[in-house]
Amino acid sequence: MLAHRWPLLTDNQNPESPEALLAYHLHRLHITDRTIAHENRIPRSLFRDIRHAKLQLSSTDIAKLAKILHIDMLELTRPLTADELERWHFYRQSARHPREVWRNAHKAWKQAGLTTQQAAKIMAVPTHTPRNALNDRRKPEAMTFAAALRLTTALNLSSGPQTLLPQNTPKPKGPHLPSSR
Structure with missing residues (x-):
């Protein structure tokens, strides 16, 4: 039913946290493990943890990720509508x-x-x-x-x-x- 699963946060995780917001935007942009596998710059397991909001990233880390993905950093950090x-x-x-x-x-x-x-x-x-x-x-x-x-x-x-x-x-x-x- 879903092309790929959305990040499902742990029960006490804040959905407005930076890592949750990043996870949502990665889903919204259809960036999956396969997308990352083609780039070959981020280990798949590390990216999976990022995509599932299990890792806290600094703004520098997010900027590097955006550069690897060839997207504007604001696409990964803007507030949700x-x-x-x-x-x-x-x-x-x-x-x-x-x-x-x-x-x-x-x-x-x-x-x-x-x-x-x-x-x-x-x-x-x-x-x-x-x-x-x-x-x-x-x-x-x-x-x-x-x-x-x-x-x-x-x-x-x-x-x-x-x-x-x-x-x-x-x-x-x-x-x-x-x-x-």
Whole structure:
């Protein structure tokens, strides 16, 4: 369902920390281990730790990384937009609680009178994806923000994708967002 997984932070890690922000931007820019393997300047295991926000890097280290990747350093350090913050928050919660998110989605589409096949079509996912998420014993895939947005829009759920998250999930916030959000 996802081309590559987003960084999933540890439970107590601050999503606004510099290493988490860097991890998000690497994902946003589609910079993966394979991308780095072609550059051959950073050991894959080291880059994996950077991509998963496990290493603190100085601004000099980030500047060197940006140079190796041939991108502007600001692309790796700028604050997240409100939309990016909402998408990342949704993904992190969906990845931590995938079955609960899928169950909440299932409840919503059932209340609207939709079948799983109809809901899958709306979300633009294969029919087996929600079926497996609801019925398989293995941990299901995280629902993407895009799929959740398509479903909640079609169902006219005013709170959008956040509706599908587990109860007691704090709203995303950051220093760059208005405090009234």
